[in-house]
Amino acid sequence: MSFGKGSHLHLIDGSAFIFRAFHALPPLTRKSDGLPVGAVQGFCDMLRRYIAKDHGRDFPTHIAVIFDKGSHTFRNELYDQYKANRDEMPEDLRPQIPLTRRATEAFNIACKEIEGFEADDIIATLAVQARDAGGRVTIVSSDKDLMQLVGGGVEMFDAMKNRVIDAEGVVEKFGVGPERVVDVQALAGDSVDNVPGAPGIGIKTAALLINEFGSLEELLDRAEEVKQPKRRETLIEKRDQIELSKKLVQLDCDMDLPFTLEDLEARDPDPDTLLGFLAEMEFRSLSKRIAEALGEEAPVIPETAPQAADGEAEAEDQPDFADATYTAIRDADTLQVWIDRARERGYLAIDTETTGLNEMTADLVGVSLCIEAGEAAYLPLAHRGAADGDLFNSDELTEGQMDAGEALALLKPLLEDPSVMKIGQNMKYDAKILARNGIDIAPIDDTMLLSYALHGGLHGHGMDMLSERYLGHKPIPIKELIGSGKSQITFDRVEIDKAVRYAAEDADITLRLWKLLKPQLHRHHVTRVYERLERPLVPVLADMERAGIKVDRNTLSRMSGAFAQKMAALEEEIHELAGEKFNVGSPKQLGEILFDKMGLEGGKKGKTGAYATGADVLEDLATEHDLPARVLDWRQLSKLKSTYTDALQEHINPETGRVHTSYSIAGANTGRLASTDPNLQNIPVRSEEGRRIREAFVAEEGKVLVSLDYSQIELRILAHIAGIDALKEAFRDGQDIHAATASEMFNVPLDEMTPEVRRQAKAINFGVIYGISGFGLARNLRIPRAEAQGFIDRYFERFPGIRDYMNDTTAFAKEHKRVETLFGRVIHTPEISASGPRAGFARRAAINAPIQGTAADIIRRAMVRMPAAIADLPAQMLLQVHDELIFEVAEDAVDELIATAREVMEAAPHPVLTLDVPLVVDAGQGANWAEAH
DNA sequence: GCTATCACG
DNA sequence: GACGTACGTGATAGCC
Structure with missing residues (x-):
């Protein structure tokens, strides 16, 4: 087919794509030999869209992947420093480049490169040819150089962000249309490609100038007319450099190509070739998906034993999931066989199925067991007739199930047997369910926590994700059994045969993951982290969650009513001030009222086009008008009512009269816990009105709530890690640390300290923990940026150790792609070498992680030791709020509890670590949380 | 399902 | 000089 009107050419910037994919995606390696293939997989996944034909009207008639070839191009002849500051290609990316070419060929897509030419120029030439022939062009790239080409039927597509860039997008980026992009680039230069441009002029200024003068040539000829003296001088003095820059950034649209557009016609791939390549790369789920799209059988990829040499997994050969045998256990004899086998083996994987996600209300429906990969069994205990079946019989237990009591009585000794390891995925869930059935499961291993200790920061730790990633197997989605949304059923309504396949598979996966991940602990030096900080927390948290905290419904309900009244009054007032009724809770409507209708200054639209409010x-x-102040009041009340006084009531368990949160151990990257359903780690405290919600959290009759919290733990850790003598001394002397910082920084004696100066020092102290920036501090303190930067400079001058810590930590993260806490917790930082704003995020997160993470480790250590320490006291640990533990204790044992728990908390780093600063724990007590805090 | 907003440490 | 920024979370409401 000849190329012309109606044709649509897709040009994929291959080199740029794999560079970005390499940095954006996790460092996947081929299991059999450790060959890095993450970028290749990302590339193939992008090409998959062409197989799936889900492009709609944009499906290409012609397509090519274009690569760079050779490092020396005509631009180096013009300017020997062109791209001279490029980093070496990462070691792990190098071997992926030829593989990407092979991938392109396997997809039967034209693969083009020309020695001595950049992909950009080939793309430019092809795009112009295609456009002139009357066709459309989509350039799959986000390289800003290519933005010159946009318009007249040419658009760009950012495949990583799934976003089309058209002429409008170009204006957004460069401030000028595509035809003037070169001019702006020539002025602004490009630090990545080492294009010099005009010193002192960035994109913003360049766009301003080009828009004013019409073109670069016009600007340079009339440079005398530029008003700002500095700019004028630069433009005149650096004219040659600017003109050279233009030549460097200008794409060559007129290359002699050894092929034609017709050669790029889209062709269907040969399934054997393509699937063969994917199998060779060992892309399991990808080859399955592509096989499905092609209507072919997915290739069988053997679960090869990874080579020990590469230091990664060394799981024994595990059988294919397709060959697995999953059976039902329907009688005591069969169950006994499984129990005996588990005893003999010394371990088993286990998974419980229940009627819901809330462990406090869900009922046990069945238990699955696995001792050998590929061989698992499901023990159904409480399956009932289908919900839509005969009403009369629907609650009857289905035939062929063991009596639950009998089965659990048989299982109990095994599950409590100290010589048999029980393996689960997120064992806290199963432990709580079993505890409600009288079984104290121990000892345990948890594949979710293995993954967390090994790979925290790299990816999530849910079973579906781990299975796809490490076993190349997509588990049966639970939705296939129970549906979703309104028509969702509970697991006890699932047919037993279906339940067997699903539940047994979960136990099978868990066992396989355990075999794969457990041996890696040692190599990654996180055995102690897993054994001391992750695993032992499971029973401790399970106990706390089961205990729950008593919440007084009447208090909440009264507050809800009061809030509702105040809100209604405010709402009326707001509508009056606005002159019309609108939904105060809608930021969009509020923005339009404030900035469009009332014409207030300072309206800024975010990326969604809505005003920020x-x-x-x-x-x-609020200084200009009453309405925003009322909205702030309304918002506060609305938050308190909906999130706290209303929602908390829903969470009171009718059986216990208490609220039972759930802590996720592997949720936060730094090692902190996260509290969900409900979140009891963000109960209001900062505002007077909000703090009253804590009055609803109460102790039982005759008992008291006690709260113990670490004082300034993160700053103490910073003082220790960064070795800041002045801070250490201040902590040893028990000084007010923020006042001490202020005194040191501003040379103000402590007894002359003003609250304002102290406040500023406090903001800086916190900023440091977060990876301070002038911008952030300025915003926080509402002071000019230059002033904030001045504070930071002075701070670093007085505490040079902190700057060193920040630099050292960043350098460590860049080298190792991870940082560590003082207790050896590893937090991976894959984004640390990213470019653009993401690099800043990653850097600050890397600076913060060892500090926040060490604090998290310390309180984890305290929590693990706490139950034994207070075992003889009539007390129970209920909640953790990052640096605070809340207990419920009998009135007459309060003092003893405080003394004991404080000792455990203050000594938590020992014996692994002795901090250079003391840890101080403050205590409070009362009938409710507001009093105790 | 995404975004904005706001509650906590 | 320019870019876009404080770290870590979870719940709710609005809106497509």
């Missing part, structure tokens, strides 16, 4: 914006507006 956050608290900081409204606070600024």
Whole structure:
């Protein structure tokens, strides 16, 4: 087919794509030999869209992947420093480049490269040819150089972000249309490609100048007319350099190509070739998906034994999931066989199925067991007739199930047998369910926590994810059994045969993951982290969650009513001030009222096109007008009512009268816990009105709530890690640390300290923990940026150790792609070498992680030791809020509890670590949490 | 399902 | 000089 009107050419910038994929995606290696293939997989996944034909009207008639070839191009002849500051290609990316070419060929897509030419120029030439022939062009790339080409039927597509870039997008980026992009680039230069441009002029200024003068040539000829002296001089003095820059950034649209557009016609891939290549790469789920799209059988990829040499997994050969045998256990004899086998083996994987996700209300429906990969059994205990079946019989237990009591009585000795390891995925869930059935499961291993200790920061730790990633197997989605949304059924309504396949598979997967991950602990030096900080927390948290905390419904309900009244009054007032009724809770409507209708200054639209109406914006507006101030009040009440006084009531368990949160151990990257359903780690405290919600959290009659919290633990850890003598001394002397910092920084004696100066020092102290920036501090303190930067400079001058810590930590993260806490917890930082704003995020996260993570480790150690320490006291640990533990204790044992728990908390780093600063724990007590805190 | 907002340490 | 920024979370409401 000849190329012309109606044709649509897709040009994929291959080199740029794999560079970005390499940095954006996790470092996947081929299991059999450790060959890095993450970028290749990302590339193939992108090409998969062409197989799936889910492009709609944009499906290409012609397509090619274009690569760079050779490092020396005509631009180096013009300027020997062109791209001279490029980093070496990462070691792990190098071997993936030829593989990417092979991938392109396997997809039967034209693969083009020309020695001595950049992909950009080939793409430019092809795009112009295609456009001139009357066709459409989509350039799959986000390289800003290619933005010159946009318009007249040419658009760009950012495959990583799944976003089309058209002429409008170009204007957004460069401030000028595509035809003037070169001019702006020539002025602004490009640090990545080492294009010099005009010193002192960035994209913003360049766009301004080009828009004013019409073109670069015009600007340079009339440079005398530029008003700003500095700019004028630069433009005149650096004219040659600017003109050279233009030549460097200008794409060559007129290359002699040894092929034609017709050669790029889209062709269907040969399934054997393509699937063969994917199998060779060992892309399990990808080859399955592509096989499905092609209507072919997925290739069988053997579960090869990874080579020990590469230091990664060394799981024994595990059988194919397709060959697995999953059976039902329907009688005591069969169950006994499984129990005996588990005893003999010394371990088993186990998974419980229940009627819901809430362990406090869900009922046990069945238990699955696995001792050998590929061989698992499901023990159904409480399956009932289908919900839509005969009403009369629907609650009857289905035939062929063991009596639950009998089965659990047989299982109990095994599950409590100290010589048999029980393996689960997220064992806290199963432990709680079993505890409610009288079984104290121990000892345990948890594949979720293995993954967390090994790979925290790299990816999530849910079973579906781990299975796809490490076993190349997509588990049966639970939705296939129970549906979703309104028509969702509970697991006890699932047919037993279906339940067997699903439940047994989960136990099978868990066992396989355990065999794969457990041996890696040692090699990654996280055995102690897993054994001391992750695993022992499971029973401790299970106990706390089961205990719950008593919440007084009447208190909440009264507050809800009061809030509702106040809100209604405020709402009326707001509508009056606005002159019309609108939904105060809608940021979109509020923005339009404030900035469009009322014409207030300072309206800024975010990326969605809506005005920002956050608290900081409204606070600024509140000086000008009453309405924003009322909205702030309304928002506060609305938050308190919906999230706390209303929602908390729903969480009171009718059986216990208490609220039972659930802590996720592997949720936060730094090692912190996260509290969900409900979140009891963000109960209001900072505002007077909000703090009253804590009055609803109460102790039982005759008991008291006690709260113990670490004082300034993160700053103490910073002082220790960064070795800041002045801070250490201040902590040893028990000084007010923020006042001490202020005194040191501003040379103000402590007894002359003003609250304002102290406040600023406090903001800086916190900023340091977060990876301070002038911008962030300025915003926080609402002071000019230059002033904030001045504070930071002075701070670093007085505490040079902190700057060293930040630099050292960043350098360590860049080298190792991870940081560590003082207790050896590893937090991976894959984004640390990213470019653009993401690099800043990653850097600050890397600076923060060892500090926040060490604090998290310390309180984890305290929590693990706490139950034994207070075993003889009539006390129970209920909640953790990052640096605070809340207990419920009999009135007459309060003092003893405080003394004991404080000792455990203050000594938590021992014996592994002795901090250079003391840990101080403050205590409070009362009938409710507001009093105790 | 995404975004904005706001509650906590 | 320019870019876009404080770290870590979870719940709710609005909106497509």
